[in-house]
Amino acid sequence: MAKYTEWITEEGLLKIEGWARDGLTDKQIAENMGVAYSTFRDWIKRFPALSAPLKRGKEVIDRQVENALLKRALGYEYVETTKELTDLGLTVTKQVTKQVAPDTTAQIFWLKNRKPHEWRDKKETEVTGNLNVNNPFSDLSVEELRKLASRDG
Template identity: 45%
Template sequence: MAKGKYEHWLTPDGLTQLKAWARDGLTDEEIATKCGICRDTLYEWKKRFPDISDALKKGKDAADIEVENALFKRATGYTVVETRVEYEFGVEIKRVEITKEVPGDVGAQCFWLKNRRPDKWRDKQQVEASVDSDIQITFADELQEFVQ
C-alpha cells in the first residue's frame, strides 16, 4: 500500500471528493486511478478506513436514488408547467403558463416491472413440471416374441 497517500483521502475535502466521484457514477477502478492508486489498494482502504468506505457508499447510494426517482417519474408520468412569453418589438407583452401532462413511458414501465417484480413480469417464466407415470415399457418382451 502506498504509504501516506490515504491520509489526504481521510480529510473532509478528500472524503467529499470521493463521494462526488462515486455520485457521478465512476467505478472503483476509475476512482482509484484518480487517487493515483491501483484498484486493489482502494479495496484495502475501504476495508481499513470506514470513512472512505462510507463516503463511496453514500455517493453511490445518492446517485442510485436519483436515477430510481427519475425512472419512477418517467414510468408513472408527471405534470410540467411551461411558461411562454410573447414579445412585440422586443418588449414582453404577455406571459402564459401552460400545464402539460406527460404520460408514463411504456418502456420505463416494463423495465421497472421486470426488475421489481420478476416473478410476474420477467420475459422468461420458469415452469417446473413433474410427471408421475406408471408406464411400463415392454418393448423388449415384444421384440423377443417377434424374433421367435
C-alpha cells in the same frame, strides 16, 4: 503516489462522496485520487472510513435515478415557460402546462425488477410424476449388448 492517509481527511472523504454522488464509477474515482483501481479496491476493503462515504454518495444518486424512472413510468406534468426579450428585459410571455405520457418501457423495467416472479419473461413450470422409459435391453449384460452391437454393425 497518493497515500491512504491523504484521503481520510474530512476534505478527502467529502470529495469521494461527492464523486460517487455525481455518478462516477469506482474506477473513475480511483483515477481522480491518483491511485490504481486495484489499490482503491484494496483500500475500500481494508479501511471502512473510505467505504462509508462512497456508499453514502452512491445511495443518493441511486435514489435520484429510481425516482426519475418511477416518474417516467407513471407520467408527469410540467410547466413550459416562454420568455421574450423586451425593453424591460426577459419577460414571461406564456406558461403552458404540458403532460408527459407514462412510458411503458420504464413500467416494464420497473415491474420486472421489483416483481420478477410475476413479470419476468421466463416462466418456470414444475413437472411432477414419473417418466417411464421402455428399454428392451435393460436386462442384458454388457457382453450381450456388445454381441448385439457387433451383429448390427
